Amino acid sequence: MPETKDIDRSGVQIGVYVCHCGTNIAGIVDVKALTDYAATLPDVTVARNYKYVCSTPGQELIKRDISELGLNRIVVAACSPCLHEKTFRNVTAEAGLNPYFFQMVNIREHDSWVHTDRQAATEKGKDLIRAAVRRVRLHKPLERKRVAINPSVLIVGGGIAGIHSALTMANAGKHVYLVERDATIGGHMAMFDKTFPTLDCAACILTPKMTAVKSHPNITLWTLSEVTQVDGYVGNYQVTVKHKPRYVIEEACVGCMECIDACVYKQAKVPDEFNMYLGKRKPIYIPFPQAVPQVVVIDPESCIEFKSGKCKKTCVEICADRNAIDFKQQDRTETIEVGTIVLATGFFTFDAKRVPYYGYGTYPNVYTGLEVERLINAAGPTSGEVILRDGRRPKTVAIVHCVGSRDENTNRYCSRVCCMYSLKLAHLIKEKTEAEVFNFYIDMRTPGKGFEEFYNRVAEEGTHFIRGRVADIYPSRGDDGRLLVCAEDTLVSTVRKIPVDMVVLATGLEPQPDAPEVCRRFHITCSTEGFFLERHPKLAPVNTFTDGVFLAGCCQGPKDIPDTVAQAGAAAAEALALIDIGYIEQEPNTAHVLEELCSGCKTCIPLCPYQAISFVESKKKAEVNEVLCKGCGTCVASCPSGSVQQNLFEDEEIFAEIEGLLAYA
Amino acid sequence: MPDVNSNLSQVAPLGAEELEPKIVAFFCTWCTYMAADLAGTSRMKYAPNARVIRVMCSGRIDPQFVLAAFANGADGVLIGGCHPGDCHYQEGNYNCLRRARLLKRVLEEVGIEADRFRLEWISAAEGDRVRVVINDMVEKLKALGPLRMKRETMLRGLHPQEHPVQEVCV
Numbered sequence: 158m159p160e161t162k163d164i165d166r167s168g169v170q171i172g173v174y175v176c177h178c179g180t181n182i183a184g185i186v187d188v189k190a191l192t193d194y195a196a197t198l199p200d201v202t203v204a205r206n207y208k209y210v211c212s213t214p215g216q217e218l219i220k221r222d223i224s225e226l227g228l229n230r231i232v233v234a235a236c237s238p239c240l241h242e243k244t245f246r247n248v249t250a251e252a253g254l255n256p257y258f259f260q261m262v263n264i265r266e267h268d269s270w271v272h273t274d275r276q277a278a279t280e281k282g283k284d285l286i287r288a289a290v291r292r293v294r295l296h297k298p299l300e301r302k303r304v305a306i307n308p309s310v311l312i313v314g315g316g317i318a319g320i321h322s323a324l325t326m327a328n329a330g331k332h333v334y335l336v337e338r339d340a341t342i343g344g345h346m347a348m349f350d351k352t353f354p355t356l357d358c359a360a361c362i363l364t365p366k367m368t369a370v371k372s373h374p375n376i377t378l379w380t381l382s383e384v385t386q387v388d389g390y391v392g393n394y395q396v397t398v399k400h401k402p403r404y405v406i407e408e409a410c411v412g413c414m415e416c417i418d419a420c421v422y423k424q425a426k427v428p429d430e431f432n433m434y435l436g437k438r439k440p441i442y443i444p445f446p447q448a449v450p451q452v453v454v455i456d457p458e459s460c461i462e463f464k465s466g467k468c469k470k471t472c473v474e475i476c477a478d479r480n481a482i483d484f485k486q487q488d489r490t491e492t493i494e495v496g497t498i499v500l501a502t503g504f505f506t507f508d509a510k511r512v513p514y515y516g517y518g519t520y521p522n523v524y525t526g527l528e529v530e531r532l533i534n535a536a537g538p539t540s541g542e543v544i545l546r547d548g549r550r551p552k553t554v555a556i557v558h559c560v561g562s563r564d565e566n567t568n569r570y571c572s573r574v575c576c577m578y579s580l581k582l583a584h585l586i587k588e589k590t591e592a593e594v595f596n597f598y599i600d601m602r603t604p605g606k607g608f609e610e611f612y613n614r615v616a617e618e619g620t621h622f623i624r625g626r627v628a629d630i631y632p633s634r635g636d637d638g639r640l641l642v643c644a645e646d647t648l649v650s651t652v653r654k655i656p657v658d659m660v661v662l663a664t665g666l667e668p669q670p671d672a673p674e675v676c677r678r679f680h681i682t683c684s685t686e687g688f689f690l691e692r693h694p695k696l697a698p699v700n701t702f703t704d705g706v707f708l709a710g711c712c713q714g715p716k717d718i719p720d721t722v723a724q725a726g727a728a729a730a731e732a733l734a735l736i737d738i739g740y741i742e743q744e745p746n747t748a749h750v751l752e753e754l755c756s757g758c759k760t761c762i763p764l765c766p767y768q769a770i771s772f773v774e775s776k777k778k779a780e781v782n783e784v785l786c787k788g789c790g791t792c793v794a795s796c797p798s799g800s801v802q803q804n805l806f807e808d809e810e811i812f813a814e815i816e817g818l819l820a821y822a
Numbered sequence: 823m824p825d826v827n828s829n830l831s832q833v834a835p836l837g838a839e840e841l842e843p844k845i846v847a848f849f850c851t852w853c854t855y856m857a858a859d860l861a862g863t864s865r866m867k868y869a870p871n872a873r874v875i876r877v878m879c880s881g882r883i884d885p886q887f888v889l890a891a892f893a894n895g896a897d898g899v900l901i902g903g904c905h906p907g908d909c910h911y912q913e914g915n916y917n918c919l920r921r922a923r924l925l926k927r928v929l930e931e932v933g934i935e936a937d938r939f940r941l942e943w944i945s946a947a948e949g950d951r952v953r954v955v956i957n958d959m960v961e962k963l964k965a966l967g968p969l970r971m972k973r974e975t976m977l978r979g980l981h982p983q984e985h986p987v988q989e990v991c992v
Contacts, residue, residue, distance in 0.1 A: 237859045238876070266862025267874055271953075277842075277870040284873050677907055682853070684947040702852055702910070702946070746878060764881075766912040789911035790882030794921070806877060812890055818846055818873045819894035 169294045170202040172228040173286060174219060176210040176235035178265055185269040187279040191234065194283050198290045202226055211241050216248045223252035230293045234262035234286050239693075255298035257745070257805065260289040288817030295810050301742040302783070306392035306705075307496030308736045311336065313384055313675075316344020317718060318501035318710025318725040320366050325729035327375035331736060334493055335370060336398055337380045341448035342367055344503055348431065348527060350534040350541075352718055353581040354611035360447060360536070367449040380450060385490065387678055390787065391705030391741055392496045402486035404455035405441075409481035412451035416441050416472035416482065427459045429538070433528040436538025441472050446536055455482070497705045497732040500689060501725060502675060504711035507561030507568070507664040515560065515662055516630045520640055521546035523630065523660040525560075526578055533585050543590050543659075547638055551592045551658035555642040556583055557627045558598040562665035570686055572665030573715040576602045579663045580612055583620045586661075595621045595655055597644050605717065623655075624648045630660055666715040679706050688714045699728040704741065707731050746788035746805040748781045754800030755779055761792035761801055843897035843963035845872040845956070848887060850880045852910040853945050854902025860949030868953040869960040872900060880904070880941075881914025885925045888939060892929075898938045898963045900955065905943040915943070937962040938969065 173195035177183035188206045195204035203222055207215045210233055222228050231254070233245045238261040246256035264282045272278040310326050312319045315337030323335045335342070346352075347367075349359035370376050379398060386397035417439055425437035431444045440460035443453050455463075462468035462484055473482045509517035509525050517523045522545050524532070535541035545551060556579045562572040576598065583594045601622070603612045616622065625644040633639045639656045646653050668687035669675070676683045681701040682690040689712050692700035699707050707728040710721040735741060748769075757777040762770045769785035770792060772778075779801070781792070790803040799808060849855040855876050861868070877883060880903025888899045901922060903915040922941040929939055940959055944951045 237862070239856070239859060263859075263874070266859040268870075270862040270865050271868055272870040273867055274870060281870050281873060288873070288875070673907075680910055680912075682904075682908065682946050685945075690946055702856070764917060766914070787911060789879035789914045790877065791879060791911065791914045791917050794882050794884040795917070803878075803882065806882060808884065808886075811875065811877070811884075811887055814875050815846060815887060815890045815896075816894050818875070819844065819891065819896055 169200045169230055170226065170228045171198075171200050171230040171232060171290055171293060172219065172222050172226070173198075173201055173204040173232045173234065173290065174210050174215070175204070175206040175264075175286075176215070176233065177206060177208045178235060178269075179208065182235070182265050182269045185272060185275055185278045186264055186282045187275065190279050191264075191282045191286060195232075195234075195286050195290070198287060200230075200294055201290060202228055210235055211244055216244070219245070219248050220252040223249070223254060229254060229258060230296065231259045232262060232286065232289045232293055233259070234264045234282065234289070236265040237263050237267070257299040258293070258296050260293040260296065262286050262289045284818050287820055288814045291813040291817035291820075292810050295807070295813055297804070297807075299745040299804050301745055303740045304390070304392045304743055305740050306735050306738075307394075307494055308332065309334065309493070309495040310497050310499065310732055310736070311384070311394070311396050311493070311495040312499045312501060314344070314501035314503055314710070314712070315339070315342030315370075315378070315380070316501060316503045316710060317346045317363060317366075318503070318712075318721045319344070319499070320363075320370055321722050321725035322499045322501060322709050322729045323370055323376055324366060324373065325726055326733060327373045329729075329733055331375065331733070333376045334396075334398075334495065335376055335378050336382045336384055337378070338383045338401075339444070340380055340403065340454040341444045341450070342370060342378065342380065343445075343447075343449065345527075346718060347445065347447075348433075348534075349530050350537075351581060351585060353577045354605070354607040356581070356584075364447040364449075367447065371449045378450065381454070384678065387498070387680070389494075391703075391743075392735070394495050394498060394705065395492055396495055396498070397490055397492050400489045400491065402457075402488065403452070404457065404460075404482065404484055404486050405453050406481045406483050407450060407452050409479055410452040411479060411481075412443075412453070414443060414453060415475045416453055417443070419471040419475040421461060421469055421471055427456065432531045432538045433525070435528060435531055455484075497707065497735055498679065499707045499709055499725075499728045499732060500675070500679060500681075500701075500712055501709040501728075502669055502672070502712040504666040504715065505669045507572075507667050509560055509662045509664050511567055512560055512564075512662075514629050515557065515627065515660070516640070517662055520630070520632060520660075522551075522638065522640060522658060523662065525662050525664045526575070526582060527664070529582055529586070529661050533582070533589060541589070543586060543592075545659055549638065549658060550590055551586075552590075553593045553595070553655070553657040554583075554586050554590075554659045554661060555595045555597060555627075555640075555655060555657040556661045556663060557630075557642070558596065558663045559626065560662040560664045561667065563599060568665055568667065568686065570715070571602060573602070574717045575663040575665060577605070577608055577611070577717065579661075580615045580620075582661060584615050584618065587618060587620060592658070593619075593621070595623055595642070595657065597623050597625060597627045597642065599624070599626055605719070623653060625653075666711055669712070672712070679703065681706055684714075686714075688712065699724055699731055705732075705735065744788060744805070746790075746803060747783045747786040748788065748790065748792055748801050748803045749783070750779050750781055751800045751802060752776065752778050754798050756798050756800070758797065760795050760797060764791050764795050766791075843871055843960060843968070844895065845898040845900055845959060845963070846891040846896045847872045847874045847900040847902060847956075848877055848880070848883045849874050849902040850882075850904060850910075850915075851876050851878050853904035853908065854880075854942070854952070856946035857902070857944045857948050858952045860946065861952045862949075864949050866949060866953045868956045871960045871963075872956045879909065879911045879914035880918035881909075881911065883918055883921070885921050885928075888925060888929075892934060892938075892969065895969075897966075897969050898940070898959055900959060901941045902944045902952070902955075903941070905945050908945060934969065935966055937966060
């Protein structure tokens with residue numbers, strides 16, 4: 158039985174609960190010793206340990222002690238506050254105490270999981286509990302603020318993730334702003350020919366969703382637009398969007414495309430981005446036949462009117478009284494107010510030139526996977542024929558896996574989709590050309606519904622699989638334009654050199670090059686690889702550390718279309734949950750000024766990043782606007798007279814914590 | 823503050839303590855605290871010498887906190903914040919950097935070696951960096967030995983009214 162002291166309801170009565178977390182904590186930290194120690198600390202009425210304090214019986218234990226022993230402060234030594242601080246604050250509140258009369262001690266992530274010495278870990282636990290006990294004595298009752306949530310949503314990125322999220326929320330009756338930086342939505346998926354493992358035609362399943370976006374009354378679609386600034390906070394974001402000029406008035410263009418035919422360029426001469434530069438387009442063009450919006454766009458880099466100002470402007474002539482072409486369009490910015498944001502900014506394909514020994518960019522018949530997608534696509538530059546850059550049709554093809562993935566020199570992570578899209582390309586190339594296809598792989602990774610079956614199917618079709626990372630690709634001696642692919646076949650321990658007509662590099666997925674800037678703009682974090690970091694890898698995979706900002710698709714990490722769509726739906730659901738309840742409760746950790754101490758020196762005012770502090774002339778004192786304050790505490794640290802204080806992080810609370818940690822040092 | 827004196831009778835035995843420096847670590851909740859959580863979730867192992875105090879932002883760290891830590895017997899103080907440009911509150915870490923630079927000079931003036939006070943930018947994804955930094959700091963502090971500073975001198979400097987001159991051990 159834990160030792161209980163005489164109940165003195167007048168003063169501070171602390172209950173300390175040490176969690177075993179099964180063996181997660183108890184395996185390294187001596188929880189019994191911690192409990193016995195905690196019981197000896199001043200003001201501690203009761204100290205107990207329990208197998209899982211977060212479980213219902215664990216929570217009941219705390220509630221019972223609060224009512225029976227008259228506890229008025231609770232300390233739980235368990236996991237990270239990021240996991241269960243909320244749980245125990247609720248327990249404290251349910252038992253009738255202010256939820257902020259609680260302090261969490263992290264003896265799992267910061268102790269038992271990172272140390273091996275039982276004694277040292279236990280000593281550390283004691284220090285941490287002592288600090289918390291000292292701190293919690295000083296806690297003050299606080300109240301959470303309620304902030305209303307603006308029901309409009311911003312979605313950044315018009316790939317399949319953004320499209321799916323937008324439609325889900327628009328169908329739920331919310332107003333969605335979908336911002337896409339390219340001239341059309343559709344993203345990478347629009348470039349694919351078929352999708353694995355079912356071989357659904359990508360365009361057939363995507364374009365109906367694209368047109369649904371355009372025609373949806375609840376969606377405002379902005380293409381050629383980028384978010385340049387984000388102010389505000391959850392529920393009340395002010396977002397500045399820059400609209401880049403299309404040089405075509407979207408509302409006036411009917412998508413007849415007569416201007417494209419009429420362009421003074423009789424032949425398409427500009428390498429076409431959408432076709433991975435394998436085809437050509439004109440300076441006035443539509444990215445692809447099913448582009449949404451169905452509106453042409455002018456590329457000022459190649460348009461004669463922009464270069465010389467002396468074009469005959471046959472496009473304007475043919476457009477006639479529709480008057481859709483406007484060479485004078487400028488950047489335009491617009492500010493919108495939204496409550497929640499979904500980031501679906503997608504990925505960047507690995508630049509194969511970074512692996513020089515594979516010869517991409519040097520040997521014309523080395524392609525990337527995405528280029529082959531366009532070659533195979535009936536709407537692509539070769540109308541679906543696999544024709545090499547030298548005009549031949551390949552008889553043998555090598556597909557090289559893990560280019561820019563699972564490689565110490567480039568990216569260490571697995572890009573997750575390359576094995577499957579390599580299998581798909583193997584199947585499609587074989588179907589179209591009857592070529593012999595060799596897959597060079599490190600490991601085949603086909604975990605997904607129907608994936609392994611697809612792998613077996615492709616193997617049965619006669620595609621060859623060679624287990625080994627390709628070491629080198631170089632031209633064969635003859636003049637036949639063939640390439641030798643050199644790899645160690647690790648299953649038979651022999652070096653193979655296979656002559657092929659075409660090499661396909663299964664390039665991996667990388668974060669967008671401007672991902673770090675986007676992170677800063679939206680106040681979120683990047684992971685080591687540069688993808689956006691989710692709040693919790695398992696339990697909050699679409700949330701970020703910034704409330705009201707959610708993630709969908711490959712901006713969070715490489716994933717295939719089914720996972721992307723699932724995540725996009727999840728992001729929409731999380732945003733809808735916030736919108737439908739209508740408000741969010743915010744931590745009360747804002748700053749406030751103790752007027753009697755404020756000397757009116759104004760040191761704090763310029764330090765506030767949110768302009769939350771103003772100087773009240775009549776009183777000659779600083780004043781914090783609690784609505785604007787986000788609780789960083791910079792002003793508190795700067796105040797020379799100690800007159801600015803932060804709730805939950807008051808100076809004396811932190812001093813108590815420091816002294817508590819070191820009381821026996 | 824009566825506790826300061828009441829605890830003196832329970833000072834750990836000399837010798838054992840000298841080998842194990844104590845570090846007080848102030849980590850911002852968004853980046854470095856999360857990194858330390860990640861180190862835990864990933865079961866990375868590091869020296870058990872650091873004790874973390876969580877603050878919302880490294881900009882919240884008053885130089886007095888650092889002084890108080892040294893005054894109360896810390897052998898080292900570590901501050902962890904978000905990388906420049908990544909601050910959850912836009913620029914709190916820059917304010918922290920400015921204060922830390924100045925503070926470092928003050929600490930050196932009073933004889934606290936530079937290696938005892940460290941500021942590190944550790945993002946939420948850099949769990950391993952927590953391990954590396956703490957291990958490295960412990961190694962350096964072990965080389966330096968215990969902080970030989972009359973704690974009462976520092977406590978008096980911090981709170982002159984609460985800590986009048988009296989007979990106390992070092």
